[in-house]
Amino acid sequence: MEYKNETKNCQNCKKDFIIEPEDFNFYEKIQVPPPTWCPECRLIRRLAYREDRPLYKDKCDNCGEDIISVYNENNSFPIYCPSCWWGDSWDGTDYGRNYDFSKPFLEQFKKLLEIVPYQATSQKNSTNCLYSNGNTRCKDCTLSFDGYESINCYNCQGSGFSRDSIDSDIVLNGDHTYETLSSDGVYNTKFVYFSDECLDCSFLFNCVGCSHCFGCVNLRNQKYKIFNKQYSKEDYKKELEKWDLGDYKILQNAQEKFWELYYKLPRKYAFITNSYNIKGDDIKSTRNCQTCFSTLRGVENCKFIFLGGLLLKDSYDVNFGGVTSELLYEINGCEKSQRGFFSRGCNESNDIEYTDKAYNCSYLFGCTKLRNKKYCILNKQYTKEQYEELVPKIREHMMNMPYVDKLGRIYRYGEFFPSGFSSWTYNESWAQKYFPLTKEEALEKGFKWYDEKKRDYKITIKAENLLDHINDVSDSILNEVIECEHNGTCNEQCTTAFRILPNELGFYKQMNLALPHLCPTCRYGQRIKKKNPPKLWHRKCMCNGVESERGIYKNTIKHSHGDSPCQNEFETAISDERREIVYCEKCYQAEFV
Amino acid sequence: MKTLKTKLEYLKQVLPMLWQTVKFRIKVWWHKIKN
Numbered sequence: 001m002e003y004k005n006e007t008k009n010c011q012n013c014k015k016d017f018i019i020e021p022e023d024f025n026f027y028e029k030i031q032v033p034p035p036t037w038c039p040e041c042r043l044i045r046r047l048a049y050r051e052d053r054p055l056y057k058d059k060c061d062n063c064g065e066d067i068i069s070v071y072n073e074n075n076s077f078p079i080y081c082p083s084c085w086w087g088d089s090w091d092g093t094d095y096g097r098n099y100d101f102s103k104p105f106l107e108q109f110k111k112l113l114e115i116v117p118y119q120a121t122s123q124k125n126s127t128n129c130l131y132s133n134g135n136t137r138c139k140d141c142t143l144s145f146d147g148y149e150s151i152n153c154y155n156c157q158g159s160g161f162s163r164d165s166i167d168s169d170i171v172l173n174g175d176h177t178y179e180t181l182s183s184d185g186v187y188n189t190k191f192v193y194f195s196d197e198c199l200d201c202s203f204l205f206n207c208v209g210c211s212h213c214f215g216c217v218n219l220r221n222q223k224y225k226i227f228n229k230q231y232s233k234e235d236y237k238k239e240l241e242k243w244d245l246g247d248y249k250i251l252q253n254a255q256e257k258f259w260e261l262y263y264k265l266p267r268k269y270a271f272i273t274n275s276y277n278i279k280g281d282d283i284k285s286t287r288n289c290q291t292c293f294s295t296l297r298g299v300e301n302c303k304f305i306f307l308g309g310l311l312l313k314d315s316y317d318v319n320f321g322g323v324t325s326e327l328l329y330e331i332n333g334c335e336k337s338q339r340g341f342f343s344r345g346c347n348e349s350n351d352i353e354y355t356d357k358a359y360n361c362s363y364l365f366g367c368t369k370l371r372n373k374k375y376c377i378l379n380k381q382y383t384k385e386q387y388e389e390l391v392p393k394i395r396e397h398m399m400n401m402p403y404v405d406k407l408g409r410i411y412r413y414g415e416f417f418p419s420g421f422s423s424w425t426y427n428e429s430w431a432q433k434y435f436p437l438t439k440e441e442a443l444e445k446g447f448k449w450y451d452e453k454k455r456d457y458k459i460t461i462k463a464e465n466l467l468d469h470i471n472d473v474s475d476s477i478l479n480e481v482i483e484c485e486h487n488g489t490c491n492e493q494c495t496t497a498f499r500i501l502p503n504e505l506g507f508y509k510q511m512n513l514a515l516p517h518l519c520p521t522c523r524y525g526q527r528i529k530k531k532n533p534p535k536l537w538h539r540k541c542m543c544n545g546v547e548s549e550r551g552i553y554k555n556t557i558k559h560s561h562g563d564s565p566c567q568n569e570f571e572t573a574i575s576d577e578r579r580e581i582v583y584c585e586k587c588y589q590a591e592f593v
Numbered sequence: 594m595k596t597l598k599t600k601l602e603y604l605k606q607v608l609p610m611l612w613q614t615v616k617f618r619i620k621v622w623w624h625k626i627k628n
Contacts, residue, residue: 173617185617298606
């Protein structure tokens, strides 16, 4: 069937959005109705279903052991420690129930969600990972989340094949990295952002193949450069002595000077490498993908993906998904799965709909926390024939008797779970990281909000009273409770106080780094702000011919468009309210590559 | 057959990643010797 662009009004934000012919083809292929929410609202709705931190102290509802959990104390459902959850003492089908055609499906599903045990934290084949969640094959990591094959990392998020790193996010092959973000193959790096294959460097942005560089932006295969200025090996060493990062004040100065340089130089409209036919940002080895963010390695024919990779194919609206998966739609966290729709946390499963956490399952509809099951509806076991007969009836029932939330939004078959079903509140979830809201705004939009309990830490030292130089700091700092500089005034789930761990202190001394003045959560919050939001703006290249708009940057070479302004337009994740000078690919390449 | 094809495709993506890790380790080792 031939489709045309169709403009629809979002049920949630009431703004118009367009569904393109290729989208209709996809919906037809997987036999789901077109969405009634716009892509951004759908993304936020899914992000509200993901949380890594904060962590809470709790007790396992099965064995009574003290545990660390990702769920706050206001939740009424049972929480099991990982060993009880994976144990054989319970089974998800024990909670199975008959489908009731007198009530909306999602209302029945919500009831089920409230009684089936949740896993406090999920870790796969990891050893000695304390206060961590979502790690796979990691060792000795503390306060680390979604790590893969990493060793000895602290306060890291999404680090893969990394070791001995602190405060680093989305770093692959990192070794001795501190405050490093979205980088691959980096060793002995401090404050390095979106840079690959860099060694012994500090303060880098978008550099590749550099070593012994300090405070540099947009460099390729360079050595001995300080603030983009070339030095000889000897002069570099002499000059670097002035930038002793072990001193907090010098560290602050270096940071200021680095960001000053960053804002003076043009930035490419998007980070896209080894990819073609792409619209999005932070993309590597991907093809035929539109409106995708942070995807890598073999993502193909997809749309509206946020954080996906390793052979994710023919999928729409997926967050945190991939690893040989295909035909996914409205999915939050899925690995090695096929034909999964409107579900969360499903691994090695196929043909699942409206399911929350399933491992090695197939043919599930409206199930939660199942392992190794087939043909289940609302956690009740059916035969293949019964399942195939009942599911079409439920889909039809969902269309005729939809769930309606407090704000009057209608959830027919084809919609992801309502935000109110999430086990997390808006301010705990990933949604707050990229689409921050105030408490009033979140409640108005139908999200839940968690009012943090007042913490009663006995502060022994204020951050401002910490010794300036790391060499002056003795081991007695390990006994201190340090007050975070934000002291709960920020929007970053500030823990208000923190301690320095022995390994952490050793790392700062080895790397010659001043002690941090912010708690780990605030440091993470500050770092994530350097990432672009998963959102696109239509903009024009800021190259005016011989210089950038507002004359901040003077071009060093004549561009293909001559002295007249560049006419190239693009979709970028950098909004026009930001200070950066944004160049199109051609102008950027002319200047820097 | 399809599973085998998917597995091969997966290996095609994963092996370069592993090779990158090995390359990175060698690079760091050489860098440490040199400096």
